[in-house]
Amino acid sequence: MSADSQFNASLKAFCKRVDHHLNLWLPEPAGPEARLQEAMRYSVVGGGGKRVRPVLVYAAGQALNVQVEQLDACACAVEIIHAYSLIHDDLPAMDNDDLRRGRPTCHRAFDDATAILAGDALQAFAFEVLAADSALQTSPANQIEMIKLLAQASGSMGMAGGQAIDLGAVGKTLSLNELENMHLLKTGALIRASVLLGAMCSPDIQADKLEALDTYALCVGLAFQIHDDVLDVTADTKTLGKPQGSDQQQNKPTYPALLGLEGAQQRALELHQRAIAALKNFDESADILRQLSAYIIEREH
Secondary structure: HHHHHHHHHHHHHHHHHHHHHHHHOOOOOHHHHHHHHHHHHHOOOOOOOOOOHHHHHHHHHHOOOOOOHHHHHHHHHHHHHHHHHHHOOOOOOOOOEEEEEEEOOOOHOOOOOHHHHHHHHHHHHHHHHHOOOOOOOOHHHHHHHHHHHHHHHOOOOHHHHHHHHHOOOOOOOOHHHHHHHHHHHHHHHHHHHHHHHHHHOOOOOOOHHHHHHHHHEEEEEEEHHHHHHHHHOOHHHHHHOHHHHHHHHOOOOOOOHHOOOOHHHHHHHHHHHHHHHHOOOOOOHHHHHHHHHHHHHHHHO
């Protein structure tokens, strides 16, 4: 089997695994809460998605020889947090998007109030999964650190803070440092948490390897957002699964706007190379992480 075929098989297996466990964890719609629970399922398991964040959890754990069963809770938790963030980002008060993953956004499929509540419920649910999973074989102290890491990545010093900066930057010109800081929070924080949560499932991870994985995660998190900005220019709505050119229409600061299209692509490539260099002391067990870094800057949607 070629390296590409093996990578694609691993990617498919990880996606199938997290989808299975998300289906097990999410409540089945029933009773007076049924509509809310339908909206939760619609946003998490109903529309597919690349599952980059849970795949990073599994890949980081694999690089440290962690048993896959111990990674499921972390993989589910980061995807649930991601789904909550997309619901709220799409709302009329935020980005006011009508399409997500090629179908109506949650507030369009249901209504604004249900979408807000679905996001709220999912955010809380992610921490319930991380706290309650019996297969997560780690010390109580480490489990608390994992919960803390995910909370910080989701809050005002992470994803929510980055979104606040993004909303405040509409119509403004940011410096490269300001733009990178925004995206290190908005997109990079949860990607970083995904890698580190997978690593923290290892009972005896060495400090130098944890630092290397942190560097890798910071690089791929920023590269992911840069490539998203590039796709907003180069891809079509059908391929993206959301309106093409929405960043430009909303007058948002982006990497192509600041660096030009070729400059943005070059910056993403440089970050990919830095991510690969960070893994120099890992053996072939980290190959999926290496291939994921390339996938992030080569994907078509």
